[in-house]
Amino acid sequence: MWAAAALVPVAGAVVAVALLPVDAANPMWVWGAAAVVGVGSLIKVPTTSGSEFTPAAIVVGALPLLARQTPGGIEHIFTLHDSMLVVTLGLTFSWVLRAARGDDPRRLAAGVLRRAASFTVYLWVFDWVQRAVVLPTGPDGSPNGWEPFVHFVFAAGASFMAEVLSAGFDQTLGSWHRWEGRVRLALRDLNVFTALWAAGALFGLAYEAIGWWALAVAALPYLFTDGAFRRLHAARRTYAQMMRALAQIPEVGGHTQPGHAHRTAALASEVAVELGLGPEETETVELAALMHAIGRVTLNEPNILRMGYTDADLARWGSEIVGEASALAEVAEVIRRQHEPYRSPGEDRDPDVPIASRIIKVCSAYDIATAETGFSPLEAMERLHQGSVYDYDPDVVAALRKVLERRGAFGLVRSR
Amino acid sequence: MRAPVRRFLVGSAYFLAGVGVLWLTYPGAFGVDLPLWLLFTAAYVVLSYQSVEVNDRLYASSSVMPVLTAGVAFALVSDRPGIDQSVVFAMTLMAALGPLVPEDLRLRRLFQPAANLGQLAVSAALAGLVIEAVVGDLSVSMVLETREAFRVAVAGSAGAATYSAVNFVLVRNAVVWTYGRRDLIPWSRMGMIVGSQTLMGVLGGLLGAVVVTARPAVVPLILFVYVMGHLSIIAYSRLREAHESTLRGFVKTLETRDLYTRGHTERVAYFSRLIGERLGFNGTQLEQMRWAALIHDVGKLAVPVELMQKRGPLDDDEYRRLRTATHLVDDLLSEVDFLRPMVDIASGCHPRLAGEDFGQVGHTHTTSPSLEQKVLAVADAFDAMTSNRSYRMASSQSRAFAALRRDTSPLFDPLVIDALEQALAEVGQTYGPPDYLTEVGVETGEAAHAHD
Known part of the structure; x- marks a missing residue:
């Protein structure tokens, strides 16, 4: 893997040398832009999927639009050749900087290659659309002001497709549904992608009219948006931290085994991915699994202990606590139905019981059997199989088995 | 005097002031490019509805920007010498349309929109005068010289500072006169509001200059960037709400026992x-x-x-x-x-x-x-x-x-x-x-x- 990772900067250097003769009248533009791409790659913009978007995209987004006033009219600063040189030099430079910083070489190689793909697609499509799509000119022959916008939308759209599809290829070992999950997750990065590339195009277009003042025009809105992304990201992290903390209250109260909530959540989200659930559904499963035993905090209430309670009561109380937050309505519903059997006698399957509830029922039972009752993983699986007439959905049990096998939980060596 | 009476008096005084300013600045004919005006007005009205409370101290509202962008753009296009009344009128009318929130009208809450109309119209008219004074004589073609761009930036920021300072004083006084409370909006906030709006004004002014030099495509581009940030802010405040209500769920359990x-x-x-x-x-x-x-x-x-x-x-x-x-x-x-x-x-x-x-x-x-x-x-x-x-x-x-x-x-x-x-x-x-x-x-x- 190291060898493959090291090939990336070597390939970059080779391509850069091949492209080397600079077209531009002023080569400083090319070197400068490449340096900014390299340094910009060190700053990470937080995204939903965890993809590594960086402000380098702003520079590349501006390249095909950058133009200046010359005696003969307005002239583009970068040819396609120069732009490609900027991208190759910049990404190679960024590889050197980030390797020196100590980034993981595999992630680094994958990230640089994805960037190279999306940048190249943007530049090529832009070049092609520029020649293919010409909007009607004004009565005095002046160029149509909307033309650059149309070109940009085409090129950026194509580049985003490259970005999303390459996110799927990042994990080529996975099965189809996991590839699909990666792609769906990458689609959620559209906000960060749009902001970065549009800020670049904004700078390119405004530079033509007002020179370096364009920096203010592009930077102010982008900085606002960047701040919003960071704020949102921090809030997401805080929320996750808080849910993890609250999930442990029944544990410190002595109502469940220490670590039960975390282990069940980790197992349940893996099972959800194994069953082919999308990123949103997996998130719901994870949250609900984390909070599934929260109804037990009511168990230090003397009245409740005196009157007795059932699993259904516990599930309902838990769902009432969580359901107080309207954003968690779905999670609350999953928690409310977690105790229900997946089918009743004579019925194929109860379609009303959400898949997430069925996953939690199985994973929670498995964790209680192994951590509390003291069964071995294989014995616990046997109980689950026995219970799969009504209680445990056999599909979920099968997925759990695959997950546990992958984790090596059974300690078995597979003979071939 | 009872509060409803005071409210009525303040509301109608502001409203009349707003109408008066519109009447004073009306040049006899509309005078500016109507489609462009409608575009900016639409942006302004949308942004006015969209102010989001980021936290206790910071309101992410940028509705001042389209007004200033429009003001600078119109001022640069117009080649009339001296102060062009039609530019001032275009800005004033635009600002006056902002407070017409359908929700308020449906609920017959008239005081707030009427007072807002007056206060925004007066602020915008003064900002328009400032902009015209700074760049009224400037006329640009395809490209701006550095010095021209500098003047445009100054016009935008001065206009925005005027707009937000006047607006702040008028709002504060309306609150003090109506409710008799001085602690609702502290003066210390004024610096922050005017400062951030002035920065917005630089942006708005430069944007206006880019738009009139035959590059209208910057408007959707800037909207792309802005809307993404805005959506994130909305998602952020929703998340904060969820955060709090989740904790509240636990507190409620505690207390219902x-x-x-x-x-x-x-x-x-x-x-x-x-x-x-x-x-x-x-x-x-x-x-x-x-x-x-x-x-x-x-x-x-x-x-x-x-x-x-x-x-x-x-x-x-x-x-x-x-x-x-x-x-x-x-x-x-x-x-x-x-x-x-x-x-x-x-x-x-x-x-x-x-x-x-x-x-x-x-x-x-x-x-x-x-x-x-x-x-x-x-x-x-x-x-x-x-x-x-x-x-x-x-x-x-x-x-x-x-x-x-x-x-x-x-x-x-x-x-x-x-x-x-x-x-x-x-x-x-x-x-x-x-x-x-x-x-x-x-x-x-x-x-x-x-x-x-």
């Missing part, structure tokens, strides 16, 4: 805010107090059942066990980076520990309680004393204050107690039963025993 403590957390939060405002806490501190109040009793969820069953005050050993259980929850909550300062406040607010071993238990390792801890402790003890418990009756407000003052705990700072007493007097509220009910024969809890 015990009839006597129902609403306790909300009241403690309210009293902390009253004290905090009185002591001049800033937005961040007030926000912290709110969260600290919200979590100060969550630890009770982990209290062992035999302590929950106990009727009557706890003895020292039992109290220590109770604190151990709640500290386990405090430990959990302080794993959340955001909550750590609030957990510090909340875990140090329980007075029993303050006298004896404050500093060894809990998360604070200071030897004396912080002001925030004192505020929460006073709010907590005051509410506990003025509400009924299963084992005692509530005491009256004056007796509760007297008991708090008698207590020697360093948490019950006389300064904080005075602040609460004055704040309650100011809002005209009294808690607990009247004095004559508690004066004789009823055993009332002393401060240190009354917390819960």
Whole structure:
């Protein structure tokens, strides 16, 4: 893997040398832009999927639009050749900087290659659309002001497709549904992608009219948006931290085994991915699994202990606590139905019981059997199989088995 | 004069001022490019609806930007010498359309839109005059020289500063005249608002220049960038709401079990805010107090059942066990980076520990309680004393204050107690039963025993 990772900067250097003769009248533009791409790659913009978007995209987004006033009219600063040189030099430079910083070489190689793909697609499509799509000119022959916008939308759209599809290829070992999950997750990065590339195009277009003042025009809105992304990201992290903390209250109260909530959540989200659930559904499963035993905090209430309670009561109380937050309505519903059997006698399957509830029922039972009752993983699986007439959905049990096998939980060596 | 009458007078005065300004600036014909005007007006109206509260202090509203962009764009296009009245009118009319929120009109809330119309029209007209004065004589073709661009930036920022300063003064005065309260919008906010709007003005001015030099495509591009940030801000405030309501779910569970403590957390939060405002806490501190109040009793969820069953005050050993259980929850909550300062406040607010071993238990390792801890402790003890418990009756407000003052705990700072007493007097509220009910024969809890 190291060898493959090291090939990336070597390939970059080779391509850069091949492209080397600079077209531009002023080569400083090319070197400068490449340096900014390299340094910009060190700053990470937080995204939903965890993809590594960086402000380098702003520079590349501006390249095909950058133009200046010359005696003969307005002239583009970068040819396609120069732009490609900027991208190759910049990404190679960024590889050197980030390797020196100590980034993981595999992630680094994958990230640089994805960037190279999306940048190249943007530049090529832009070049092609520029020649293919010409909007009607004004009565005095002046160029149509909307033309650059149309070109940009085409090129950026194509580049985003490259970005999303390459996110799927990042994990080529996975099965189809996991590839699909990666792609769906990458689609959620559209906000960060749009902001970065549009800020670049904004700078390119405004530079033509007002020179370096364009920096203010592009930077102010982008900085606002960047701040919003960071704020949102921090809030997401805080929320996750808080849910993890609250999930442990029944544990410190002595109502469940220490670590039960975390282990069940980790197992349940893996099972959800194994069953082919999308990123949103997996998130719901994870949250609900984390909070599934929260109804037990009511168990230090003397009245409740005196009157007795059932699993259904516990599930309902838990769902009432969580359901107080309207954003968690779905999670609350999953928690409310977690105790229900997946089918009743004579019925194929109860379609009303959400898949997430069925996953939690199985994973929670498995964790209680192994951590509390003291069964071995294989014995616990046997109980689950026995219970799969009504209680445990056999599909979920099968997925759990695959997950546990992958984790090596059974300690078995597979003979071939 | 009664408030509705004052409101009517202020509303109509502002409205008339707005209409007057429109009439004064009307040049006889519309005078500017109508499609462009409609485009900017649409952007302005949309942005006016979309202001989002980021937190207590910061409102992400950028509705001033389209007005200034339009002003600069029109001023650069017009080649009339001197101040072009049609530019000023175009800006004034645009600003006046902002407050026409359908929701307000449907509910027949007329005061707010009418006053806003007046105040925005006046602000925009003055901003228009400033812009015309700076760049009125400038006329550009395809490209701006550096000096021209500089003047455009100055025009935008000066226009925005005028707009927001005038607007601030008018809003503040309307509030003061109508409600007679001076503490609603402090003057200290003016600097921040005008500063951020001036920055927006630079952007708006330059944008106007780019638009008129035949590059309208910058408008959708800037909207792309802006809208993405805006959506994130909306998602962020939703998340914050979810965050808070999730915690509230836990608090509610806690309180529904015990009839006597129902609403306790909300009241403690309210009293902390009253004290905090009185002591001049800033937005961040007030926000912290709110969260600290919200979590100060969550630890009770982990209290062992035999302590929950106990009727009557706890003895020292039992109290220590109770604190151990709640500290386990405090430990959990302080794993959340955001909550750590609030957990510090909340875990140090329980007075029993303050006298004896404050500093060894809990998360604070200071030897004396912080002001925030004192505020929460006073709010907590005051509410506990003025509400009924299963084992005692509530005491009256004056007796509760007297008991708090008698207590020697360093948490019950006389300064904080005075602040609460004055704040309650100011809002005209009294808690607990009247004095004559508690004066004789009823055993009332002393401060240190009354917390819960």
